[in-house]
Amino acid sequence: MKKYILTSKILALLILFSACSKTTILDQTPQDKYPDEALWTDINLADAYLVDTYLGTGIGFYQEMLTSLTDESYNFQGSEVYATGNVSPDNSVVLGAGFPTWSNFYSTIQKLNVFLSKIDQIAGAYPAEQQPAIKMQTDVMRGEAIFLRAYCYSRLALDYGGLPLIKEPVELGDDLSSLERTPFAEIVDFISAECDAAAALLPGPDGILQGRATKGAALAIKSRVLLFAASDLTADGSSTNENVAYVGGDRISLWTKAKNAARAVIDLGIYQLADFGAPDKTEVAKNYFNFFKAKDLSNPEVIWGKKYSKTVGQINQMNLWNGSNGMNNWGSNNPTQNLVDDYQMEDGSDFSDHFEVNGSGVYRNISSKYTNPNIYSSRDPRFYGSILYDSSIWQKRFANLAGVDPLGIYDRRTRISIINGVQTESFGIDTRQGSIETWNAGYTGYLMKKMLDDGINGRSENNDNVWIEFRYAEILLNYAEACIGLGEIPEATTYINMIRNRAGLPDFTGDLTQALRYEREVELVFEGSRWYDIRRWKMLEESLTDALGIEITETNTNGVKQTVWKQIVAQQRGSVDPKMYWLPIMTDEVQKDPALDQNPGY
Numbered sequence: 001m002k003k004y005i006l007t008s009k010i011l012a013l014l015i016l017f018s019a020c021s022k023t024t025i026l027d028q029t030p031q032d033k034y035p036d037e038a039l040w041t042d043i044n045l046a047d048a049y050l051v052d053t054y055l056g057t058g059i060g061f062y063q064e065m066l067t068s069l070t071d072e073s074y075n076f077q078g079s080e081v082y083a084t085g086n087v088s089p090d091n092s093v094v095l096g097a098g099f100p101t102w103s104n105f106y107s108t109i110q111k112l113n114v115f116l117s118k119i120d121q122i123a124g125a126y127p128a129e130q131q132p133a134i135k136m137q138t139d140v141m142r143g144e145a146i147f148l149r150a151y152c153y154s155r156l157a158l159d160y161g162g163l164p165l166i167k168e169p170v171e172l173g174d175d176l177s178s179l180e181r182t183p184f185a186e187i188v189d190f191i192s193a194e195c196d197a198a199a200a201l202l203p204g205p206d207g208i209l210q211g212r213a214t215k216g217a218a219l220a221i222k223s224r225v226l227l228f229a230a231s232d233l234t235a236d237g238s239s240t241n242e243n244v245a246y247v248g249g250d251r252i253s254l255w256t257k258a259k260n261a262a263r264a265v266i267d268l269g270i271y272q273l274a275d276f277g278a279p280d281k282t283e284v285a286k287n288y289f290n291f292f293k294a295k296d297l298s299n300p301e302v303i304w305g306k307k308y309s310k311t312v313g314q315i316n317q318m319n320l321w322n323g324s325n326g327m328n329n330w331g332s333n334n335p336t337q338n339l340v341d342d343y344q345m346e347d348g349s350d351f352s353d354h355f356e357v358n359g360s361g362v363y364r365n366i367s368s369k370y371t372n373p374n375i376y377s378s379r380d381p382r383f384y385g386s387i388l389y390d391s392s393i394w395q396k397r398f399a400n401l402a403g404v405d406p407l408g409i410y411d412r413r414t415r416i417s418i419i420n421g422v423q424t425e426s427f428g429i430d431t432r433q434g435s436i437e438t439w440n441a442g443y444t445g446y447l448m449k450k451m452l453d454d455g456i457n458g459r460s461e462n463n464d465n466v467w468i469e470f471r472y473a474e475i476l477l478n479y480a481e482a483c484i485g486l487g488e489i490p491e492a493t494t495y496i497n498m499i500r501n502r503a504g505l506p507d508f509t510g511d512l513t514q515a516l517r518y519e520r521e522v523e524l525v526f527e528g529s530r531w532y533d534i535r536r537w538k539m540l541e542e543s544l545t546d547a548l549g550i551e552i553t554e555t556n557t558n559g560v561k562q563t564v565w566k567q568i569v570a571q572q573r574g575s576v577d578p579k580m581y582w583l584p585i586m587t588d589e590v591q592k593d594p595a596l597d598q599n600p601g602y
Contacts, residue, residue, distance in 0.1 A: 040118040041125035043134055050115060050141055054211070056108025057151050058100030060306045060314060060467045061451070063321040063332050069094060070530040071338045072521075074444055074547035074571045078332070083544065085574030089584040089602050102160070102589055105152040112149040113169045116142065140208070143201025147213040147221070150194035154225050157187045158532055159583045161234075161599065162243035165190060178595045183242040185249070188229045192257075195222035204270055210297040210307060216268055217304035220470035223261040227478045230254035230485060231536035233581060241600055244582055255485035262479035265303070271472040273502050274301040281346055281381040284504040288385035293453040293465040303470035310462040318465070319458025322448045324388070324410060325440035326429035327395060328459040333526075334444040335387050337548035337567055342521060343383040345370060348506045351379070361567040375565050381504045382522050388447040390428075390552050395454055397429075401436070405429060412445045413563075416555045443570040444549030450526050473499055474529065477520050484512060492516070499523055540576045547571035577601060 039045045064078025074083075081087050082094040093101070119142050123134040156163050165182040182190075198218040205214050229235065229246075235254050239245035246254070265271065274291055277283025297305045308316040323329030341351050347369075354367035355375055365373045372378065376389050388394055390412040397405050405411065411428030427433040432441040452458075453465050476495045483492035489512060497507045499519050508515035520533055534543040549570035554563045579601025590596050 040121055043122055043126075043137060046115070046119060046122055046138075047141065049111075050144060053108055053111050053115065053145070053148055055314070056100075056104065056111065057148060058104060058155070059469045061308075061316045061318050061321075061463075062095070062099055063317075063330075064095040064099060065333050065526070066095070066528045066531045067526045068333050070534060071336060071543045071545065071547070072525060072530050073333045073335050073339070073448070074549075075333045076443060076571070082580070083547070083571065083573045085577055085580065087580060087584065089587040089590065089598065092584050092586050094583065100155070102156065102586060105156050106166070109149055109152050109166060110170055112145050112152070113167065115145045116149075117169050119145065139201050140203065143198045143218075144213040146194050147198035147202065147218045150191050150198060150218070150221055153187065153191050153194070154221050157184065157191065157225065158228055160585060161187075161245075161582055163187055164593070164596070177593055179593050180595045181243050181597055184229075184234060184244055185242065185246050188225060191225050192222050192261075195219060195225075204268070205297075211305065214304065216265055216271060217470060219261065219265045219268070220303050220475060223258070223265055223475055223478045224470075226254070226258040226261045227481060228532060228536050230258045230482065232538045233536045236538075239600075243597060244600060252486065255482050259479060259482035259486060259488075262475050262482060265472075265475045266479065270300070271303060271475070272300045273472055273476075273498065274299055276381075276502060276504070278502055278504040281504045284381035285384035288382050288503070289449060292451045292468070293455075295464055295466065297466055297468070301472045302466075302468055303472060303475070305466050305468040305470070307466050308462075308464045310464045316463040316465065316467075317458065318448075318463045319452050319456045319461075321458075322452060323458045324394070324430045324442075324447055325437040326397065326401065326405075326411070326434070327457075328398070328437060328440075330440045331442040331447055333448055334442040334549070334570070335446040335448060336444050336570065337446075337550050338545070339521075339525070340375075340383070340387060340389070340446065340550075342518070343380045344505070344518070344522075346378045346380060346504070348500070348508065351375075357567055363565040363567070373563070380522060382525075386448075386450040386522075386525055388449045390445065390550075392449075394449075395457075398459075401429060410447070412550075413552045413554050416553060418555065418557045420558070444547065445552065446550070448526060468527070473523055474527075477516065477523070481516055481520075484516060535581050538581070540580060544573060544576050544580075546573050 039049065064075055065073070067073045068075035068079035069082050078095050081091055087094055119138050122138050123131045126134050153163065162181040162184040164179045165187065170176065195218045198213065199215045202208070202213055202215045202218055204216065208214060230251065234245045235249070235251050237251075240247055274287070276287040276291070291299065291301075296307060308314070320329050321332045323331065325331055344350055345354060354365065354370050355363050356366050358364055363375050365371060370378045376383075384392070388410045390410060392410050394408050394410045396402070396408040411430050413428045414431065414433070415426045415428075417424045429436055430441060432438050432443070434441070451465065453463055456463050476498060480492040480495035483489075483495070492512060496512075496515050496519055500506070500508060503523070517533070517537070520529065524530070534540055547570045549568045551566045551568045552563065553566070554561060579599065582599040584599055584602040585596055590598065
């Protein structure tokens, strides 16, 4: 495995590059015009430049997450503009300021275009006897740059559709005011070809440092993009706007390309599903959770991701951002009751087969099999690895609360005691009516558990668990969905059940498409795929409804306890406007380039 030494000179360059990363190429700023010509004659300096561009992909953890643009969760700080239907060209920052945008990605694309225009000259700067070895290294680095550019274009394409396609460095004085959008279909073809080119140059995971691009990662981008391209949003024939859809064409061909792209990753033979311990459901829940608090990317299910340090580099504060107020954390992205109710029971039946919600919003058990009135009993094991729900054990409390809660239980209950006609009321530590930083308590009654670390004290300690951008489970589900599109039902069934059985669930029954969509929702929850899925399936109207939560009241009347789970509205969301299937191009970008056609409805 190659080792890289970060010298003080490289570090200085990294700081310089990072300081320039907030501008956009449409500003015509002379980016990457550094007087030190040594940059392109020294492979270590060039590698430092390349490493910096990884930051521009935007992958990783943020306080405001894509999950809160969907029915998965609610973030009162970061999702209001989009979720309430108020997104516009003048109000288009749908998440926090740190989340990558159009200008961020194009800034990174400019840096990569510069790199690709210079990298092949580096070997010639070395003595003849060193040139073959240097050329081998720069070929891999070229593959990395092509991969990173393809990734940036993929993120832009899936957010905006057709794009200005810029493949060469922008020079000072270039006129970009008449740069038009390349149609969506051509952008997809470009990304697909770039992924193939990158894959041809890149090694497998054992031939490069963790977190850097690999052959599998390049093919995974292709799989994700081609599945999106084949889906209803862009390929059902209902749109005549070539910026956001295929106009005409052969949909069978699109599904075939998507299937083959996923199959190419499978056929590498180097990835496999992690063993979560099925059929033992307790083990599945534990190991599913542990999978996402890993400190490195070595698991053979992981295709590409990002490692974190507690002390240097970009900060991962998932515990602080999303943990409970009772642990002095901020409770930012709250899973919804909509999501919780979607989790199946442990036998694979729907939750709604066993519980109903009455006219007052109260859950009532109607099951002849699962008679426990607790709505959290006997659920899909992945529920327990993903969601912090009332009465689940989480982390030991700090000393000031250890006497009140020695076990570390997430407590969202209101407790009413009626003894001899005298009523008293108390509130759980983690409620919005409790005594600990109530302003940081969640609104829905739930917190994220997946991607947090129960060994981290978020109040004073950063996380160092990895972000996983691509993993094998997604590829298998991509493959299954493409097979459904082609009518290859037995093949799709096999791969859907692979995911279910790994999670301790039986083979699915009922509708195949619904089974696929359930697995994508639950298996990939909080990983950033849901927003793209409900858009490409054209399901925004039915999915982006009010964000629901839970209110739990335990009443003790002279020693007899009764608990009621009541559904509440945590966030009223506006009606879905069809324009919300795509993001608007920001007004300032259109002002810089008036030739940019705006997306439909804006």
